[in-house]
Amino acid sequence: MMANPSMAFPKAKITDKRLLIVLLRGGMDGLASIPPIGDKYLSKIRKDILVKGVRNLDGFFGINPALRFLGSEYHKGRAGFVHATSFPYTGRSHFDGQNIMETGNEQPYATNTGWIGRAMNAGGYSSLSVSLPIPIILRGNEINSNFFPSKFQKLSSQDYSDISQLWHNDGQLNGLLEPIMERDIPPGRGDTRELVSFAASEMHKTNGPRVGLLEFEGFDTHALQGNEDGHHAANLSELDGVLQSFKNSMGALYDNTVVVTVTEFGRTAAENGTSGTDHGYASAIFLAGGLVNGKQVISDWPGLSERDLYEGRDVRMTIDARDVYAEVVKTVFDLTDEDITRYVFHGYQQKNPLGIMRG
Amino acid sequence: MRLNNKTLARKLGYGFSVDEVISEDENFIGHAKAQLESLPEFHPWKFIARADPYTALLSKINLSDLPDEFQNDLDKEKKKGIQQYLKAKGFYNLSIDGDLGRGSRKAISDWQVSINAPQTGQVDRTQYRRILLYQQTHGSTEELNFPDEINELSYWNLTRSDLRYPVDVGLSVKHRLELDEERERLRALYANGEIPDSEFQRLWWERYNTFPWWRDTLTRAIDNVHGESPILNRFWHFWINFFTVNVEACEGELFGNYYLTIRNHMTGNFEELLYDAVWHPAMQEFLQNNQSIGPNSKAARWRKEEGRSASINENLARELLELFTVTPAAEYTQDDVNNVAYILTGYGQIWDKNEVNRKYFSYNFAEPGHHKVMGKTYKQTASKKLLALCKDLARDPQTGLHIAKKLAQHFIADAPPLEAIELISQAYNRSGGSLIKVHQAVIDAVAKFSREGDKFLQPEIWLFQVHKAIGGKLPLKFVGDTDNQDGPQLNSILFELGHLNCRSPQPNGWSDMAIDWLTPEMMDRRLRYIGQIANRQLLASEFDPKKYADKLFGAGSDSAQFVAAAPTYQNACIRLFCHPKFMRT
Incomplete structure (x- = not known):
């Protein structure tokens, strides 16, 4: 049952840390976003889609020029990347892969709750999902709320207060309208920058959500992926702009915030016959915000020669994505290694300390 | 307290309209149970003319652009459409040749008598609109050659789609494969530089967005709100949800036939429903069993020669045990799951043109040998194992309990009383999974154990x-x-x-x-x-x-x-x- 909002956020457990999860659905291409310019095989297996004008990060890795904001944040120490990472899933199915990236289980459909939801539950936090409906990754926590602009027009405050009166004595419906009445929801589909500003303003509130979630689609670039221009770069550029808006909206709170991306898998290392890439294995994770121990690309680079690739085609996973996410949720929700094993990634123990978070 | 008939109509069906008279003297329970005993022909579109916005849309068909004598100016395909209409109505039994000769004129005249119109032997504008409506609501593209004007009815290109749920699984599979061929054709055209970048992107996504799920939505809505079997529909939709398939993971082209297949079992047995849902290409594609290859099958050998690996995908196997039948309460092991996956190999092979039957089973992908599931060894020939397994799983008491619990949760309460679950599971076990008996037991359980406002x-x-x-x-x-x-x-x-x-x-x-x-x-x-x-x-x-x-x-x-x-x-x-x-x- 939905609890009364004022009861839902136990004050004792609230710290100032905020988390923005960004789901990149479709399988984001790590080789296009954070190209390993030091790997001589990259330009051999990619032609049309080879990114030109890559900005240098650490000499071996560079960043797609479409990620202008993230690139500059990297050099300021407020963004970092993990490369050749993935959940341990090699099935190349969007459906299973997205289920695994959201549930955090090794098998798809093994549970109805998500790893962030369970982590929040363990820490006693609330979230706001800027999507419809609430994605699985946040489920498992009773104090979730979601937001998405509606095509239907908002009602008058008179209508809302009538219904709120009507629902007042109902155990299940009581308290559901108050958050809506307090929010100023823009009509229409709303662009992602508006959504993220909205999420930021909610995350600013004293009793507001500590976790926000945004979803991006369109990374499934089987054809005409493009390079520093084109389809994939346009997606990256939109993401980059949204993250910049988020930083601006968060203001000083950004210092106590981490933004982290999640995608279901990377893409094939080599370009396919339609100037695109197919479903692969490992990809990159982007981290940004004041809580990030930035200016580093953490990677145990597996290499792009055919024998180094997984099944001769995909970037091999050398860092389990759960290691990255475990560090993120431990920092944000003040969880222990034991919490991770018990609640977040069932039975999993972090293999390598990565040091991607501050403190 | 006894529930009144209005409440029952809302609990078991889709409620009632403002003008409907619901008498409390009527034996609602008796009528509801009777409704479940037979399966009327599924023909939701016959109600569509009663849905006003639709008629309003229909009036938007712009026939004024056509010349006055437009019947003669219609092309052959459209004239064929008129002949097919007259044939369907029983006025014409000559060949569909698109030539409106003496026989056709006679048929048009006879038809005009039946609709109280002057006998001209020529179809006028209003009458042609009527034919368009009929084609829209009853027809299939293949048989009726929709005129382009029909697209005025919808945002969607209706000429490309059959608006009914396809009765023939073969036709659904054919449409599904045609979609793939279309994508391949586009790939080839693009590779040869015959389509510019901008066009390719647009066409590619258009081909990916031909899923006719919107058809299902409209059909469900029309049939539930206007149809004459709302209670039967509630049960049907319960089973569609029990055997969920998702349009993001498989081609919507397969859905209509899948849903219809489920409906056809509403007066049958659970074990047959289970079997037909599991082998159906929609379920196979959704849980990717079509990609599951027996490691000792012929297909695995061929792949090995090409340097590729082959293995099972246990998705469907796991759900068959966990969601569709015995549930983890049966304490099956990972070995059991693997062996169910072996039994499932070979299904869903809509691609294998050489060796398929109407269940889309191919020996080439099937894992040979005997497979043991929950203590029982299945020794049948590969294509017979699944049916035997489904029968055994369906007869397991855990399955009856699971189904009873799901039905009670759907119709009675989130945490239904144990007596209600027991009543339904007893009906399941005593009748050997007869869905008529099970559904009737649900109605009894609702009448007996459900309270107003529980759900x-x-x-x-x-x-x-x-x-x-x-x-x-x-x-x-x-x-x-x-x-x-x-x-x-x-x-x-x-x-x-x-x-x-x-x-x-x-x-x-x-x-x-x-x-x-x-x-x-x-x-x-x-x-x-x-x-x-x-x-x-x-x-x-x-x-x-x-x-x-x-x-x-x-x-x-x-x-x-x-x-x-x-x-x-x-x-x-x-x-x-x-x-x-x-x-x-």
Whole structure:
């Protein structure tokens, strides 16, 4: 049952840390976003889609020029990347892969709750999902709320207060309208920058959500992926702009915030016959915000020669994505290694300390 | 306390309209049970002419661009369409040649007599519109050659789609394969530089977006709100959700036939339903069993020669045990799951043109040998094992219990009384899984153990109950009084309400638990939706929320007075349809 909002956020457990999860659905291409310019095989297996004008990060890795904001944040120490990472899933199915990236289980459909939801539950936090409906990754926590602009027009405050009166004595419906009445929801589909500003303003509130979630689609670039221009770069550029808006909206709170991306898998290392890439294995994770121990690309680079690739085609996973996410949720929700094993990634123990978070 | 018939109509069906008379003297339970004993022909589109917005759309067909003597100027395909119409109506039995000669003119004259029109032997504009309507509501593209004008009816290109649920699984598979071929053709054209980049991107996505899930949405809505078997439909939709497939993971082309296959078992047995749902290409593709290859099969050998690996995919196997039958309570092991996966290898091979039957089973992919599941060894030939397994699983008492629990959760309460579950599972076990008996037991259990207000309505059922209440008008396309009020189609509305049937997030289907639906955002959308439909002048002239509140809550009751005291028409509709008593049954 939905609890009364004022009861839902136990004050004792609230710290100032905020988390923005960004789901990149479709399988984001790590080789296009954070190209390993030091790997001589990259330009051999990619032609049309080879990114030109890559900005240098650490000499071996560079960043797609479409990620202008993230690139500059990297050099300021407020963004970092993990490369050749993935959940341990090699099935190349969007459906299973997205289920695994959201549930955090090794098998798809093994549970109805998500790893962030369970982590929040363990820490006693609330979230706001800027999507419809609430994605699985946040489920498992009773104090979730979601937001998405509606095509239907908002009602008058008179209508809302009538219904709120009507629902007042109902155990299940009581308290559901108050958050809506307090929010100023823009009509229409709303662009992602508006959504993220909205999420930021909610995350600013004293009793507001500590976790926000945004979803991006369109990374499934089987054809005409493009390079520093084109389809994939346009997606990256939109993401980059949204993250910049988020930083601006968060203001000083950004210092106590981490933004982290999640995608279901990377893409094939080599370009396919339609100037695109197919479903692969490992990809990159982007981290940004004041809580990030930035200016580093953490990677145990597996290499792009055919024998180094997984099944001769995909970037091999050398860092389990759960290691990255475990560090993120431990920092944000003040969880222990034991919490991770018990609640977040069932039975999993972090293999390598990565040091991607501050403190 | 005995539930009254109005409450039963809402608990077991889609409620009642403002003008409908629900007599408390009637034996509702008896009629409801009788409705489940036979399977009427599935023909939802015959109701469509009664849905007003549709007729309004129809009137938008622009025939004025056609010349006066347009019948003679119609091309051969369209003339064939007229002949096919006359044939379907029983006025014409000569060949469909597109040549409107003496026989056709005689048939047109005879038809004109039947519709009280002057006998001219020539189809005039109004009459041609009538034929278009018929083709739209009954026809298939292949048989009837839809004229392009039909597209005026919808945002969608209807000429490309059969608007019925296809009876023939072969035809569905053919359409599904044609989609793939079209994509391959595009790839080739692009590779040869015959399509520019900009066009390729557009065409590619257009081909990916041909899933006709919108057809299913319209069909469900029309049949639930206007159809004559709402209770049968509730059970049918329960099983569609029990055997969920999701349009994001498999081609919607396969759905119509899949749903129809499930419906055909509503008067049969669970074990046959289970078998037919599991081998169906829609389920095979959704849980990717079509990619599962027996490691010792011929296909695995061929792949090994090419340097590729081959293995099983245990998705469907796991769900067959966990969601469809015995549940983890049966304490099966990973070995059991693997062996079910071996038994499932070979199905879903819609690609293998050499060795297929109508179950799309291919020996080439099947794992040879005997496979042991939960203590029993299956030694049949590969194509016979699955049926034997389904029968055994269906007869396991855990399966009956699981099904009884799911049905009770759907119809009675999120945490149903144990007696209700017992009543249903006994009916299952005693009848050997007869779905008529099981469904009738659900009706008994509802009558006996369900209390008013126990069950919070899922958005889709709530939406259909709203539209049933207001007299059946459905926003097939939401046509407002002004352009500004024009709204999204029904499928967008259901998506906004969080419950678009074909997009259930997980293989366990849409939740029956109120807690999964009770979020501020989801509830706000219900309020806004009512606000939007109530804002239309048309509704105000046809539907009286106060009258309905009196009927539903009882004249003079607090709830009815609350609706009557509403300051505006819109507010009265919101007070009615978002009343806790309307949102629950």
